[in-house]
Amino acid sequence: MNREICTIGFAKKSLEQFVNLIKNAGVTRLVDTRLNNTSQLSGYAKKNDLSYVMRLVGISYHHDILLAPTDDILSAYKKKQMTWDEYEKQYVGLLEKRKIESRIDEILTDEVTCFLCSEDKPHHCHRRLLAEYLHHHKREIKVSHLV
Numbered sequence: 001m002n003r004e005i006c007t008i009g010f011a012k013k014s015l016e017q018f019v020n021l022i023k024n025a026g027v028t029r030l031v032d033t034r035l036n037n038t039s040q041l042s043g044y045a046k047k048n049d050l051s052y053v054m055r056l057v058g059i060s061y062h063h064d065i066l067l068a069p070t071d072d073i074l075s076a077y078k079k080k081q082m083t084w085d086e087y088e089k090q091y092v093g094l095l096e097k098r099k100i101e102s103r104i105d106e107i108l109t110d111e112v113t114c115f116l117c118s119e120d121k122p123h124h125c126h127r128r129l130l131a132e133y134l135h136h137h138k139r140e141i142k143v144s145h146l147v
Helices: 015-024 040-045 047-056 071-078 084-097 100-108 126-137
Strands: 004-009 029-032 060-063 113-117 142-146
Touching (some): 040 047, 047 060, 084 126, 126 142
Parallel strands (some): 004 113, 004 142, 029 060
16 A cells, blocks of 8 residues: 655646646646635636546546535635634544544555645645645655645
8 A cells, every 4th residue: 555645736837837746756646635626717627627637647536525625614714714723723623523534545545646736835725734634643654745
């Protein structure tokens, strides 16, 4: 079982940059952790377009809504009704409630897995929190952020 997780955001990256980053990292499985992956604002990262491009470059694409924050949490943070610290606590609490750690083998499989969201940097992004949460439950998991 491969225990490597990468994370990436598509914002501020061209499709070429995005594909090169994940290919150079050896990613074979892209897991979309966004709540909404069909927005027109997503450009090339809309669900069907991204799934198609990933097939072209030999990477499997999966959307896992249980890894996404809820609309309530996401909206409150975007509207500045909650701080990053509050967002982090609520999102990690959601992962605990959903018992995401019990799905580690399903989420990671035997491939190099990359978690996708929109934020260009991982600092204030749920994909980083998700990777850290899984690492906390399985210390052998190696995490890298593609930027």
